[in-house]
């Protein structure tokens with residue numbers, strides 16, 4: 001994705017003629033490599049706005065251009081789909097343009113990351129609310145979308161999965177993706193958004209814009225691991241550099257390490273290290289020098305248009321194949 005998603009004079013109302021406008025005259029630009037928070041009171045139109053951004057709903061007036069490969073986690077996930085969890089994810093992976101093998105690997109990876117691997121073969125209709133939400137999140141992440149739209153996606157997730165989703169959001173942004181989210185918990189990704197908007201009176205107002213150029217703010221975390229321990233894969237993925245402060249030690253992964261991470265990733269990195277098994281001891285956390293920007297990951301292999309969970313109507317014949 002190399003251009004902005006642009007909303008120009010966008011309005012949406014439900015119903016004909018005299019129906020009230022939920023949104024009207026919305027102008028908004030979302031740039032690649034940014035994280036945007038949308039806030040606002042209940043019923044102000046946040047979900048309406050996210051559905052328009054995700055492309056699963058169309059504006060009544062105005063236009064939206066520049067939408068890249070998009071994935072969306074809706075506020076309400078249609079859980080009773082005729083699939084197993086893995087079957088659904090493999091099907092959605094195919095919709096996103098992955099081969100069946102790629103989709104199966106991505107499904108396993110995301111179910112594991114979210115702590116739902118044991119439910120891979122469970123019919124969606126039998127999943128608990130939280131496990132079903134993990135599948136909703138996994139379907140959006142598995143094809144590394146360029147635009148990720150999250151409507152209260154953390155609701156119902158356990159602590160570990162909530163942390164994992166925060167991490168995934170930061171990874172998407174670091175990879176050059178655009179992420180937009182709504183969450184009623186003000187602590188969600190606190191300090192991380194590049195911009196926060198509030199939906200008020202049918203329009204969008206800027207609440208905060210990050211004043212520090214993100215790529216210039218880095219944190220250096222020095223950690224001590226158990227003898228022989230490798231740093232968690234997630235920690236090395238979040239870091240822009242991993243160094244051994246004292247060369248000549250017995251081998252890689254032993255002793256202390258110095259990780260440099262974008263400031264916005266530091267909380268996630270610390271959580272990753274402290275919740276590792278066995279945990280890593282954080283020796284020091286300090287301000288880092290300006291460093292090079294996190295290189296974007298290679299784009300996903302194939303293109304897909306807008307998403308969707310909307311594929312809710314997907315066929316039972318696929319499910320039959322997957323379950324067999």
Ligand SMILES: Nc1ncnc2c1ncn2[C@@H]1O[C@H](COP(=O)(O)OP(=O)(O)OP(=O)(O)O)[C@@H](O)[C@H]1O
Nearest residue numbers: 014015022040041042043044045046047048049075
């Ligand atoms: N499909 C629909 N048909 C008719 N009205 C709708 C529809 N979807 C939303 N609305 C109405 O649009 C308004 C905004 O709803 P929306 O769900 O976008 O708000 P929200 O800010 O996301 O609310 P919440 O914080 O409670 O999730 C509400 O008055 C709602 O009743």
